[in-house]
Amino acid sequence: MRLRRRNWRKVIEMPPISGFMPFGGQIKPQTEPVLLLVEEYEALKLCDYDSLNHHQAAELMNISRSTFTRIYMSVRQKLAKAFVEGRTISIEGGKIYFDSNWYYCKSCKCQFNNQNQSVEITQCALCGSKNIEALKENSQSDIQEVTEYCYCIRCGHKIAKRRGQLRSQNVCANCNTEL
Amino acid sequence: MKVAITSTGNSLEAKLDQRFGRCSYFVIYDTETKSTEYFPNPNKDAPDGAGPASVQFIASRKVSKVVSGDFGIKVKPILENLQIQMITLKGQEKTIGEIIEMLNH
Numbered sequence: 001m002r003l004r005r006r007n008w009r010k011v012i013e014m015p016p017i018s019g020f021m022p023f024g025g026q027i028k029p030q031t032e033p034v035l036l037l038v039e040e041y042e043a044l045k046l047c048d049y050d051s052l053n054h055h056q057a058a059e060l061m062n063i064s065r066s067t068f069t070r071i072y073m074s075v076r077q078k079l080a081k082a083f084v085e086g087r088t089i090s091i092e093g094g095k096i097y098f099d100s101n102w103y104y105c106k107s108c109k110c111q112f113n114n115q116n117q118s119v120e121i122t123q124c125a126l127c128g129s130k131n132i133e134a135l136k137e138n139s140q141s142d143i144q145e146v147t148e149y150c151y152c153i154r155c156g157h158k159i160a161k162r163r164g165q166l167r168s169q170n171v172c173a174n175c176n177t178e179l
Numbered sequence: 180m181k182v183a184i185t186s187t188g189n190s191l192e193a194k195l196d197q198r199f200g201r202c203s204y205f206v207i208y209d210t211e212t213k214s215t216e217y218f219p220n221p222n223k224d225a226p227d228g229a230g231p232a233s234v235q236f237i238a239s240r241k242v243s244k245v246v247s248g249d250f251g252i253k254v255k256p257i258l259e260n261l262q263i264q265m266i267t268l269k270g271q272e273k274t275i276g277e278i279i280e281m282l283n284h
Contacts, residue, residue: 109268111269112266126281
């Protein structure tokens with residue numbers, strides 16, 4: 001069985017900061033940060049900062065209304081978790097692309113955007129080579145899907161989650177229990 | 180058509196500056212007359228807002244393309260609104276002369 005692939009979510013702009021740190025109180029610095037995906041940040045921003053309803057916001061992000069609501073639910077859960085447990089929030093990752101279309105030239109290895117959307121780009125803006133490709137993601141090549149981990153209940157062994165695998169096939173290498 | 184290139188010095192041998200707002204020099208190259216002009220960046224040591232101020236500086240010289248190492252989060256939407264095309268050469272050590280040669284393809 002394979003899980004369905006996630007659709008690309010459109011993001012208008014990257015968040016201005018890459019996270020939040022708690023202060024005051026007794027916070028253990030070694031607690032794991034809450035990982036907020038960029039698409040989740042965008043959902044929160046559109047909904048609560050720009051006060052759009054879920055319909056409008058979903059249209060802006062080019063996803064369905066129900067997907068948007070799911071992302072929004074997850075961001076509220078994560079934020080609540082960070083606040084209650086006093087964790088750091090780190091905004092990174094997610095399956096996103098940006099509003100303006102960017103291109104990559106394979107011959108001079110530059111990236112450029114198309115500022116005039118009505119004209120189609122056929123050659124590189126710098127070297128004129130036709131060896132170009134459209135970028136789905138922006139120049140931030142460090143944006144990747146965050147890998148999730150499965151933990152063994154008995155010994156705490158950690159492996160990267162493999163999507164689309166039956167639970168019974170996911171067994172711990174150390175003690176053979178289900179993860 | 181005019182192209183702005185961020186430079187570390189005021190000669191053709193100077194390297195491309197990887198920063199946009201706080202680069203040392205702007206080279207404005209005219210593809211029609213093949214002339215180059217060097218402008219020292221007035222916002223080089225600005226405490227803040229160097230990016231938007233630099234955009235204003237180059238936009239007043241009517242450029243239609245900018246070549247730099249990368250553009251910051253404040254600069255990108257302004258350049259997009261001004262219909263100025265951004266070209267990024269991240270992590271590449273190219274000289275101004277080489278870039279001008281590439282523009283003359």
